Amino acid sequence: MTVREVRIGTVLRPNRRWVKVDELAEYVAIVVRGFGRGIFHYEPTVGSDLGKLRFFRVESDSLVVSNIKAWEGAVAVSGSSEDGTIASNRFLSYEPIDGQADVNFLRHYLLTEEGNQRLQRASPGSADRNRTLAASRFEDILVPLPSPSEQQRIVARLDRVASTAAGLGRTRAPLARVKARVLAIAEASALPARPMKDLVRAARTPIDIEADQSYRPLGVRSFGKGLIRYPATKGEDLSKLRYYSVQPNRLVVSNIKAWEGAVAMTCDGDEDLVASTRFLQWEVADPAAVDLQYLRLFFATQMGLSLLGRASPGSADRNRTLSSPRFLDISIPLPPLAQQQRLVDLAHQIETIEAQLQQRDVVSSALLPAARNEAFAGLT
Structure with missing residues (x-):
């Protein structure tokens, strides 16, 4: 050639x-x-x-x-x-x-x-x-x-790769529509309302921070995007706030970012984390009435965000603080427990697929650049 x-x-x-x-x-x-x-x-x-x-x-x-x-x-x-x-x-x-x-x-x-x-x-x-x-x-x-025919051959190959990568990304659109329908069911206002104080109770146990010991602090991402598990750091490098132990199966709410959906659940293995006083922790008070995962799901809906926003007064982002009493005063529409669990299971399946798609996105985003570099490597 x-x-x-x-x-x-x-x-x-x-x-x-x-x-x-x-x-x-x-x-x-x-x-x-x-x-x-x-x-x-x-x-x-x-x-x-x-x-x-x-x-x-x-x-x-x-x-x-x-x-x-x-x-x-x-x-x-x-x-x-x-x-x-x-x-x-x-x-x-x-x-x-x-x-x-x-x-x-x-x-x-x-x-x-x-x-x-x-x-x-x-x-x-x-x-x-x-x-x-x-x-x-x-x-x-x-x-x-190269010759016009070789140029066209290379273009056709790279366009096929580009089409494949684009097709992988389009999978997200129908999945997002399904998730939106699940959230719409969760916020149905026709359901009977229950105050949070009937459903959850505070679950924070204070701990003493030792300057020379290592601790892994947690954070909560906004918009229902889960926990942040920070790397271990020495106690002397933590903030001067009060700290609490963490247990699995707790609803964790950021008291300064609740208004933008910073609500998450802990899971097995999170016992080695610590949470500052900026994070409210809740355990279920009435297991026959509510699934904590359903509450996490609900507070990601537009209705849930609105209720958290109204309970977090303030004129600036940094002043919009949610207190425990205000959180407990929130009333939410609550379907029967069996329906909550069906919605939670469906949402979990969707979130599992979303996590897989994120991993696939990493691969697909590298696919076309790699193919381009390979296609032209033999020409120069």
């Missing part, structure tokens, strides 16, 4: 055709996202609101590059959906000369590690906002260029 190294300017030519903006006409402007994430369309706007930049008409099958964000992979190829849109003079646009180069081949190459390094070298500057790519420097970048 013969591979030439050529200047971009010998195989692509500029195709920015400037438009005279009509202040009364409506336009759709586009930008190119960084890290190879494609083209974004702004909402339609009238010409008088476009600002003082110059604009050109975007044409399909063009290589479009941000001249201020090229160094972080703001490179894309326009499609039919971009026909009729406009882009400002912050973007470079090119079309092939005599079919020598496939613009998608060049896009994939410029998004490899080697291609990005060449874009960075062509975008000098010491700060992000000063790293501007001039058209002349872009056109001087050298790229490996």
Whole structure:
């Protein structure tokens, strides 16, 4: 296979055709996202609101590059959906000369590690906002260029990988809809209401912190995203707050972030954690009436967040503190215990799948960059 190294300017030519903006006409402007994430369309706007930049008409099958964000992979190829849109003079646009180069081949190459390094070298500057790519420097970048048929073969392969990675991400949408329906059932206002003071009781046992001993403090993530189990640290490095032991199967509520859903459950193995006075701990008071996991689920709903917010008064985030008496005064709609447990089981299944998807996301996000680097490794 013969591979030439050529200047971009010998195989692509500029195709920015400037438009005279009509202040009364409506336009759709586009930008190119960084890290190879494609083209974004702004909402339609009238010409008088476009600002003082110059604009050109975007044409399909063009290589479009941000001249201020090229160094972080703001490179894309326009499609039919971009026909009729406009882009400002912050973007470079090119079309092939005599079919020598496939613009998608060049896009994939410029998004490899080697291609990005060449874009960075062509975008000098010491700060992000000063790293501007001039058209002349872009056109001087050298790229490996095999035959048109080999270019198309590489593009087809990489597009298949991209489609596979995108498909993995789309799994989240239907899963999110199922979880939303589960939460909607949990907050059904037609259910009989019970005050928290009938359902839970405080479960905090104070401990003395020894300066030379190691302790693992806990935290609670907002929006129902679970516990934070911090690494062990010496007692002398902990805050000066009072600390309490932790036991499994406790509902833990951050008293300064409850208003944004910082509610979680402890589990087996959390006995080696400690919790500061910033965290309220609760155990079930009436096992025949409530499942603590159901309470965790409920306080992730819009109704649950609203109730926590009203019980956490204050005008600023740092002053919105939830006291134990206010928490116990909250009344919540409570279905029968069997229904609570069915909802908890379903939510647990969904959360297990979400955790698996997060792990898969790590793999899929690395899939296309790795495939690009591999595809071009033999060309340079």
